Amino acid sequence: MQERNTLQKRIVHETLVAMASHPTADEVVAEVQNTYPSVSRATVYRILNKLADSGEALRIRINNGADHFDHQTFPHYHVHCNECGKVADVKMPVESLVELLKDTSGYQISGYSLQFDGLCPECQKLEEERGA
Ligand SMILES: [Zn+2]
Ligand SMILES: [Zn+2]
Numbered sequence: 001m002q003e004r005n006t007l008q009k010r011i012v013h014e015t016l017v018a019m020a021s022h023p024t025a026d027e028v029v030a031e032v033q034n035t036y037p038s039v040s041r042a043t044v045y046r047i048l049n050k051l052a053d054s055g056e057a058l059r060i061r062i063n064n065g066a067d068h069f070d071h072q073t074f075p076h077y078h079v080h081c082n083e084c085g086k087v088a089d090v091k092m093p094v095e096s097l098v099e100l101l102k103d104t105s106g107y108q109i110s111g112y113s114l115q116f117d118g119l120c121p122e123c124q125k126l127e128e129e130r131g132a
Contacts, residue, residue, distance in 0.1 A: 011036055012047040016057060017071040022078065022087035024066045060087055063115060081120035083127075090116055 015032050016023070023031070029044045048069055052059035058070040060078050068087045070078075077090040098109050119127065 008039055008043055009047050009050070011039065012044055013051060013056065013071070016048075016051070016069055020071065022060060022068045022070050022089075024068050026066065028069065061113060061115075062087065063117075077114055077116065079116040079118055079120075081123055082117050083119055083123035086120050086122075088120065 012028065012032060015028055015035075019028070019031055021027075025045050025048050028048060029041045032039050032044055033041075048057065049059075051057035052069065055073060058073050060068040060070055062068060062080055062085075065080075065085060068078075070087075072089075075094045077092055077094065078087050079090050080087050097114075098112070101107070101109050101112075
């Protein structure tokens, strides 16, 4: 049983790394089941939550939406597309904001949750085409 758990954990983690697209749990389930139909939805959910709790993956909470998961665990920000729900990395130094907060709030900052919302390049293009 232990061995099976380890194997399933590796499958889920490797799938998350290979997808590299900030997938939702359901998207990971679909991808895992493509190759390993015997791995249940509940198992994938359980393992994703474990990976997030142990710091091996990031859980990205989206306002009014399903959680997304990220195999990149270093601190970075995300932008969420209002149209298609896709999540992408924001290339912006994290330190500056944390430093700024530290200076102005007096709090010792241990974590943050910050979500940018917008329209991804693909959806902008679709919108343009629709408007044209
Ligand atoms: Zn989009
Ligand atoms: Zn990310």
